[in-house]
Amino acid sequence: MNINSIEIYRSPADGSKLTIDINKQVSNKVIDGNFKSRTGHIFKIKNGIPDFTWPKELAEIDRKTKDLYDKLADDYDIYVNVLYETYRCDQVSLRSKITKKLQLKPSDKVLDIGCGSGDSSKFIAECLDSKGELFVQDLSPRFLEKAITKLQKYSIISRIISIWSCFFKTIFSIQRVCRF
Ligand SMILES: C[S@@+](CC[C@H](N)C(=O)[O-])C[C@H]1O[C@@H](n2cnc3c(N)ncnc32)[C@H](O)[C@@H]1O
Secondary structure, three states, X not given: OEHHHHHHEEOOOOOOEEEEEXXXXXXXXXXXXXXXXXXXXXXXXXXXEEOOOOOOOOOHHHHHHHHHHHHHOOOHHHHHHHHHHHXXXXXXXXXXXXXXXXXXXXXXXXXXXXXXOOOOHHHHHHHOOOOOEEEEEOXXXXXXXXXXXXXXXXXXXXXXXEXXXXXXXXXOOOOXXXXX
């Protein structure tokens, strides 16, 4: 998580600003620490990923989904490839075609919800320049780690913020919601 991004987060408990205690930082990246809300809630930052899960106790359906996807994360890319191949569909060209339909401008701010291992996020990253921002979010921290690894090579990485359950100040006036 980029240290310059701290300001954008708000407490999912009450929407208030957060303070941060940093335990580990490498150059401009916060690797380990805690966000604290005005009302005393603590949101951990682990492996550079802030966990804004709220309520802390997930609903059963979300907990089951998270557990399932956490288990799938390591092999997901292999199996998803097999799925595309089964339907004789080229994954790269399909994802590229879908991303083009978004008609993104280089300065757009994009939130990829349920980004998974980042296979679509990387096409989005390619559409943005240094004024644009890409935020990736997923219920599964294992998937987020995969996505971040894939997105490292894009220069926009300094603007990629990984979150679990998103709470921003009003940087997003939502103009469009697109479902992949
Ligand atoms: C089928 S994968 C798709 C991943 C990616 N968007 C892609 O196109 O490859 C679905 C993803 O949604 C995530 N997900 C499921 N429920 C979610 C929720 N309530 N909030 C955020 N992410 C969720 C899963 O963890 C998983 O990574």
